[in-house]
Amino acid sequence: MACGTLVQDGTLEFGVAVDEASLITQSVSVTNKMDKKEARDSCGIVVAVAYYNPTSEIQIEGLGTSSNSIGSALSLSGTFLTLAGATFVDEVSLEKANEEFVKSTVRATSYGGITPA
Numbered sequence: 001m002a003c004g005t006l007v008q009d010g011t012l013e014f015g016v017a018v019d020e021a022s023l024i025t026q027s028v029s030v031t032n033k034m035d036k037k038e039a040r041d042s043c044g045i046v047v048a049v050a051y052y053n054p055t056s057e058i059q060i061e062g063l064g065t066s067s068n069s070i071g072s073a074l075s076l077s078g079t080f081l082t083l084a085g086a087t088f089v090d091e092v093s094l095e096k097a098n099e100e101f102v103k104s105t106v107r108a109t110s111y112g113g114i115t116p117a
Helices: none
Strands: 024-040 046-063 086-095 103-111
Antiparallel strands (some): 046 103, 086 103
8 A cells, every 4th residue: 555645537646655675675676678770771770660679677775774785686566567577687786774664775777588487
């Protein structure tokens, strides 16, 4: 369930509905991408475009210490854009400061050519 009380037509989502990557999740970002190749004629005008190699880049920021390790599989619990395929952790960052909660950032990539287990 989304955080807070939202009074509107029901098409908007407010807040982070579920925690991700064993963190008290503050934000999640998902970007779907594809590589692109253009074919040009003798005048340099694009006459065809091919999109291939779908991927999704994921960034999760949250409170706590992440237990994820580099290369491990990652699954998301919340509702996001459709991920390309199997997702693997690329980077884990930890931040500590005086008078602050411990924060972690997990970055991962989902690959369209790899079927999730």
